[in-house]
Amino acid sequence: MRVRAILCGLLLMCGLPVGAGEKIVVKTTPEIAFAPAHLMVRTAIEPDPDNRAIEISIDSLNFYRSSTIPLTGDRAPRTSVVVYRDVPSGSYRISARLLGQGGESRAVARGMVDVITKGGR
Numbered sequence: 001m002r003v004r005a006i007l008c009g010l011l012l013m014c015g016l017p018v019g020a021g022e023k024i025v026v027k028t029t030p031e032i033a034f035a036p037a038h039l040m041v042r043t044a045i046e047p048d049p050d051n052r053a054i055e056i057s058i059d060s061l062n063f064y065r066s067s068t069i070p071l072t073g074d075r076a077p078r079t080s081v082v083v084y085r086d087v088p089s090g091s092y093r094i095s096a097r098l099l100g101q102g103g104e105s106r107a108v109a110r111g112m113v114d115v116i117t118k119g120g121r
Contacts, residue, residue, distance in 0.1 A: 022046065023107035024054070026096035030113075035089040037115045041082045043096045047074040050106065053099040056082050058113070060090035089117045 025044045033039065041056050051073055057066035067082045094111040 022109075023048070024096055024098040024109045026056075026094060026109040026111050028094050028111050028113050032114045032116065033087075035115050035117050036086040039084045039087050039092075039113060039115075041084070041094060041096070043080050043109070044078055045071070045076070045080075045098055047076070047078065048106075049073040050100045051076055051098060052101050052103075054080055055095075055097045055099060056080075057095045058084055058087065058092045059095070060092045063088055063090055063092075087115050089115050091115075 023046045027042045027044075029040050029042075030037075039058065041058070043054055043056065045051060045054065051071045053071055054069045055066060056069070057064065065084050065087075069080045069082070092113045092115065094113055096109045097105050098107040100106045
């Protein structure tokens with residue numbers, strides 16, 4: 001199962017382009033899931049010597065998780081993947097924030113995900 005998740009992540013990393021003028025893009029799969037869900041959050045960044053970290057968070061009324069991924073400027077991978085496991089039901093705000101050398105926010109990308117209980121309640 002773990003190998004399958006890693007393989008899926010590697011395949012999905014190739015399909016998240018950064019558009020013109022966007023320093024960071026975030027994509028969460030699935031966009032709708034049954035609880036407890038495994039959410040995969042992928043970020044793509046535009047290479048820049050000032051890039052030092054990505055902060056990724058998922059937030060609802062009753063649940064919060066975050067991860068920080070260090071970056072090595074323009075040598076950092078363009079795509080990063082974080083998986084949040086056993087996420088309970090709720091509507092989640094997804095946020096990915098690109099941080100610069102002094103910890104300042106360089107760019108923010110946002111998304112939404114709904115995790116529902118089986119039976120729709």
